[in-house]
Amino acid sequence: MSKFALLVFVISVAARGETFSLQIASAVASQSFRLKSSAFVFRSVGCADPAKMDVVAKAEGRVNGQRRTVPLKTVNAQVPGVFGVYREWPSDGVWIVNLAAKCADASAGALVAVGEHGPNREASKFLPRVASEAEIDAALRELGAK
Template identity: 30%
Template sequence: MRRAFLIALLSLPILSLPATAAAKGPPWISIELPANPLDRTTRDAFLLVHAFHHGTPVGFPVTGRAEGLVHGQRKSVPLTLRATSRTGVYALDRQWDQDGEWTLVLSVEQGKDDVAQAMVQISNGQVIAVSVPADRRDGWSIPRRITQEEIERSLRDRPAVVAARRN
């Protein structure tokens, strides 16, 4: 009995090593659209947000905001996401005006300074672009925060981008 206890006690640090190692590295975010209408937890969602740590779906906190330009007026709308039937997958319902140009900023947070953000650009009610800004380090894509200037530029330049796609 004593020997079994000793073996169990000595194995604790080894068993906890993968959990510690798993916390290393940034989260990742991806966007899925359209949402699956056959899954009742994603039905009618505008899009889905996937939260990952490396390749593993995780239930990290996901937040968002919609930054818009509607009839020349700047708007900002905090977004609420809802959990779905899958770990690390969150549904986003439309919570912003149908009119105008919108940039959604969606964030997966693993910790105070560990964040992955996606920028979803919307024009005429349709997604026209999705990006996850990242820096290259040692051969890896490391996500970074989206700057306010990038958001403003995406809204300001949107009419030209949409016009160029039509031509």
């Protein structure tokens, strides 16, 4: 995306007053060869200054009945506010990626189900806040039941 297009995007976001949220996609959406092997990419919607957004990513899982948490690194694409998440969690058990983001005073979260070929939007949940432990447990139970 060119700087001009980015500026237009930022202005239009501010003008429309979109709610701050996260959007996920397969790695190809980042348009960055550096992120091509990421498990998925995400970006903010409704954040006036994506470059200053704070994000935290964790893999939350249940392996042999035990809850596990693996902190994940988020890798910046060239476009501000676009990040890649790599598969750094074990292959056994059931896992989701818990994204927590802050833009100025607004928060957003997502519980992302990741399949073999990228994120599964239908099985993921998008929240106007950081996900609670209960929501993470419920999401893991739901995934485990499938």
